[in-house]
Amino acid sequence: MKTIGFVCEGPRDSDMLEAVIRHILNEDITPLYLQPEASLDGENGNGWKGVWTWCLKNGNTLDQYMQGAIPKIDMIIIQMDGDVFRKEREVHCACYADECAASGEVFPLNCKIEDCPVVIPCGQHEAGISGCVEYLQNLLLSYFPGQYIPVCLIPCDSTDAWIVAAFDDFEDSETIADPWNNIISKKKDYHGIRVPGHKKTKTVYDKFIPVVCQNWESVKNRCSQAAYFDHAISAVL
Amino acid sequence: MIIESISVKGFKSLNNVTFEPGNVNVFIGANGAGKSTILEAIGVLSAAMTDRVDNSSLDRKGIRLSTPSLYKSSFRDTKKNPTIGFQIQWKDGQDQITYDVNLNNPNDDSAWRYHSEALYRNQEKLWGRSGNSQVQYDNRVGMLMLAQEVQLGIIKASAEQLKDYAIYQPSTPILRGISPDKYQATPLGLCGGRLAEAIEELLHTDEDGDMKFGDLYIDEVLELVDWAANFSVAAPKKSSINSAVPTSRRVIEFQDKFMREKDRFTAYDASEGSLYVLFLLCLAMHEKSPNVFAVDNFDQAMNPRLARATTRLFCEIIKKRNKTAFITTHNPLVLDGLKLNDPAVRLFTVERSKNDGTAQIKRIEVTDELISLDQPLSRLWINGRLGGVPNLL
Ligand SMILES: [Zn+2]
Numbered sequence: 001m002k003t004i005g006f007v008c009e010g011p012r013d014s015d016m017l018e019a020v021i022r023h024i025l026n027e028d029i030t031p032l033y034l035q036p037e038a039s040l041d042g043e044n045g046n047g048w049k050g051v052w053t054w055c056l057k058n059g060n061t062l063d064q065y066m067q068g069a070i071p072k073i074d075m076i077i078i079q080m081d082g083d084v085f086r087k088e089r090e091v092h093c094a095c096y097a098d099e100c101a102a103s104g105e106v107f108p109l110n111c112k113i114e115d116c117p118v119v120i121p122c123g124q125h126e127a128g129i130s131g132c133v134e135y136l137q138n139l140l141l142s143y144f145p146g147q148y149i150p151v152c153l154i155p156c157d158s159t160d161a162w163i164v165a166a167f168d169d170f171e172d173s174e175t176i177a178d179p180w181n182n183i184i185s186k187k188k189d190y191h192g193i194r195v196p197g198h199k200k201t202k203t204v205y206d207k208f209i210p211v212v213c214q215n216w217e218s219v220k221n222r223c224s225q226a227a228y229f230d231h232a233i234s235a236v237l
Numbered sequence: 238m239i240i241e242s243i244s245v246k247g248f249k250s251l252n253n254v255t256f257e258p259g260n261v262n263v264f265i266g267a268n269g270a271g272k273s274t275i276l277e278a279i280g281v282l283s284a285a286m287t288d289r290v291d292n293s294s295l296d297r298k299g300i301r302l303s304t305p306s307l308y309k310s311s312f313r314d315t316k317k318n319p320t321i322g323f324q325i326q327w328k329d330g331q332d333q334i335t336y337d338v339n340l341n342n343p344n345d346d347s348a349w350r351y352h353s354e355a356l357y358r359n360q361e362k363l364w365g366r367s368g369n370s371q372v373q374y375d376n377r378v379g380m381l382m383l384a385q386e387v388q389l390g391i392i393k394a395s396a397e398q399l400k401d402y403a404i405y406q407p408s409t410p411i412l413r414g415i416s417p418d419k420y421q422a423t424p425l426g427l428c429g430g431r432l433a434e435a436i437e438e439l440l441h442t443d444e445d446g447d448m449k450f451g452d453l454y455i456d457e458v459l460e461l462v463d464w465a466a467n468f469s470v471a472a473p474k475k476s477s478i479n480s481a482v483p484t485s486r487r488v489i490e491f492q493d494k495f496m497r498e499k500d501r502f503t504a505y506d507a508s509e510g511s512l513y514v515l516f517l518l519c520l521a522m523h524e525k526s527p528n529v530f531a532v533d534n535f536d537q538a539m540n541p542r543l544a545r546a547t548t549r550l551f552c553e554i555i556k557k558r559n560k561t562a563f564i565t566t567h568n569p570l571v572l573d574g575l576k577l578n579d580p581a582v583r584l585f586t587v588e589r590s591k592n593d594g595t596a597q598i599k600r601i602e603v604t605d606e607l608i609s610l611d612q613p614l615s616r617l618w619i620n621g622r623l624g625g626v627p628n629l630l
Contacts, residue, residue, distance in 0.1 A: 037613035040603050042576045045613070110611070188445060196447035201456035202463060 002237055003030045005066075005076040007054045007150075009047050012205045013079050013159045016212065017229070020162075023213040024233045032073065034058075048084045049109055052091075052140065056107060059143030066148060075151065075236060078140055082156030082225075083178065085132040086121055091139060095124035129156050129174050129224060151232045155225045160184060160200075163208045165222035166215040167191050173222040184208075238398040238528060239328040240561055245278045246322035247310045252595035255324075259583040261552045263535075263575060264565045264598075265618065266587035267627035271596030272565040275587065276404045276531040277301070279563060281308075282323040283402035283529070285338045289378045290349035299404035299420055299427040308342045312593050320352045329395045332358050336380070336396070348377040356380060356389070356396075364388045401527035403427055405520060406534060412512040413504045414488060424523045425516065432512065433487040433504070435519040437470035451522030452554065458518065461546055462511040467492045473503075489515075509538040514547050521554040521562070529561040536568035548574025556581045569615035577603040577614070584614075586625035599624065 004021065006014040011033070018031050036054040038045025044053045055078065058065055066073040084091055093100075093108040099117040121127065125135060133154040140152050155161055160180040165173040167190065168183070176182060184190045185198040193207045212219055220227040244255040250271040264272040280298040284290045292302060309321060320339040327334050339352040351374075355365035364384045366374050374383050381389075381396060389396070403422065407429035410416040418430025425435050439451040448455040459465060468491045489512075490501040504512055517535070520526050536544040548571045555562050556579075566572075575582050584601045601623050610617070617623050 037616060038573050039611055040608045040614060040617075041578045045573070110609075194447065196445070196454045196456055199454055199457065201454065202460050203456040203466075 001028055001030050002074040003032060003071045005032045005034045005073045006079070007034045007051055007076065008079045009051055009081060009159075011202070012200055013081075015202065015205055016159050016162065016209055017077060017079060017153070019209045019213055020216065020226075020229065021233055021237075023216060024230055025237055030071065034076075044109055048080050048088065051078060051080045052109065053107075054078075055140050055143040060145065062144055062150070063146040063148055076148070077151045077153060079153045079155065079159070080136055080140065081158040082129070082132045082136065082154050082174075083158055085136055085154075086177075089116060089118040089120055091136065092118045092120060092122040092124070094139075095122050132156060133225060151229070151236070153225055153229055153232075155223065162212050162219050162223055162226055163190075165219045165226070166208070166212040169218075170222070174224065238395045238561070239559070240529070241326045241328060241333070242324075243279065243282070243326075244322075244324040245275075245282075248278045248281065248321050248323075249274045249308060249310060250589065250594065250596040251275065251278055252310045252312060252593075254596065254598045256585060256598045256600065257583075258561060258563070260556045260559065260561055260581040261575070261583070262561070262563045263571065263582075263584050264563070264587050265567075265572070265584070265623070265625040267625065270587045270589055270625070272587050273301075273404075273533055274596065275598065276533055276563055276565065278323065279529075279531065280402060280404060281321075281340075282325060282338070283399045285323060285340060285349075285351075285354075285379050286325070286336050286396060287379065287381045287400035289382065290340060290342075291377075292346055297420070297422070298402060299406060305342050305344055305346065310595070312595060321349075325399075327395065329358075329392055332392075334358055334392055334395065335360075338379070350376045351379065354380055356384070356392070358392065363390075363392070398528040402529045402531070403527060404531040404533055405516075406532070407513060407516050407537070409509050409512070409538065412509075412516060413507075415505060424525045425519055429512070429516055432516055432519065433470050433489045435523055436468075436489055436515060437487060439519060439522060440470065451518065452557070453518070453522075457550075458515075461514045461543060461550070462491075462508075464494060464508065465491045465511070466494045466498075468515075510540060510543055513538050514543065517547060517551055518554070521551055521558070521560070527560075531563040533565050535564040535566045536571050539568070541568065541570035544568045545570040545574040549576075552576065552582055569618050572614035572618055575614065577601070584623075586623055588624055 006017060008014040014033055021029055034054060036045055036050055036057055043049060090108040093103055096117045097103040102111055102113045125131060136154045137152045141149060144150060156174040157177050157179060161173050164170065164176065164179045164183050180200060185195040188194060195204050220230055240258050242255055242257045245251040246253050251274055264275060266272050277300045280300045281290055284294040284298060288294050296302060320341055322339045324335065324337045335357040338354045341350045341352050353367035356363045364380065405427050411418045412429040412432055414433065418426030418428045420427035421430050424438065425431050441449055443449050450458045468489060470487050471490050473488045489504040491507050492498065492501055539547060552575065575584060577584060586599050586601060588597050590597055618625065
């Protein structure tokens, strides 16, 4: 059985990716849920900040990290939602390096500078889904100088978009902002599945995931990152 | 009742300590450092103010009974306190209330004697007694039992919030419903008795038809009990219970994710950690549970990540319901569930002084310097930076 490490924004994301991998491979896997330690203020331990922090802290030593315990890790999957690209200034720090003395000196998540020159949406590079994916992949993968390069997945606008793509025939599944709040949990149920209190709980997500697997072909057609993920999994494992 | 400070003098290893609690107060320290003694001291204080201090009142609060003379501090090198003293300050609206008591504990099993007792509002004395008082009060019962309504006024209601204070220390067989709780209480016994009934009282359907457990959606609870697809409470059935097992009136029934829907099993076979989580959530959310309470060994039987997630949720509920909880732990991941930049959540280390053996309480506050070390609290604790560790390699 393959051992796969998940560096994800949250447990719902790894739940989804894990199920999709089982579906693609048609065999079981051993998942490891990798997470950086939280900083003292409770930040940087989860969500997109946690994913970024994990890359910073483990990138240089990833080969040893993967091989250093038995069973070895066969694959590492890093996931960060595409909404980070449009919503978070910190990831665009490097785009404004010329205008900021602190840029490059401090990890952007720890930067306390008051007059940060970054403006979002950032106009320094190509926008759109492909621009966003490429930018965030380059940002995260820049931390891995070793032999092994993780699979870096940037679902747009978030992993939840795959649910929308599995249930609804929208042309723009990837460009709908915040699909959880704007589509899935907007009403009390989504295609007959109740979403109590609009909350993204495991119970509710576990009802959506089988439909994503069932309609995986449609999801791949509607979401470029689903297609990329399918390709990456099939090619490597 | 928003407690601002608690002082203890001459009680066991607490020779002279004062600390300022928030809503959630976590005490860490080596074994034998005096963490449980702090929980007990608050219990004696609670009994003194709202009732009386004797074996039965202490027993109801979950305070381990020991030889009476062991209650009093007796350090070789410190001046022996003639009495055991407690002070508590709290906010009642805009007013600051102070209750002060000094007690003599007898050398036999009889009730502790009140040496002096006083209540102040913004330093103005509202009620008091001592050996010199004109009115002679029964020296074995405390203020709330003695003082008249007119003297205490609206303060009585806030003082009463300390009345039900108890130290909870659940044990697995009792949570499973297979042994009786010798510290019975409503809504929950101090060792975990009545868990099924308390859960049943919290389960309800909201106006949208969704199942809720107290303030939480049942699905939110199932995040922490993630092997279960659902749980409910029912009368014991022959099919789900081993006939050799004695059971309580009601039993918790779990539905396993991987089993057929109609197959249920009870707390007898459920994961230990999950029962502790349900117990803590009941304690935090039940309308009848004390406003001020303590949990000794908060993290029992929990996987580290479960302990962290439970701590996080527990803190949110306690803060939202404006309760006060005092907890002890040995699990580093409990600390990582604390948001210490929120003043409602406080961490204290308890250590014995190398000079005289008295226990010292220190609040750990998060400064920008500590944050800049970019290390989680769990690691700082294990590596010794916070104190509260034995000197072992
Ligand atoms: Zn940019």
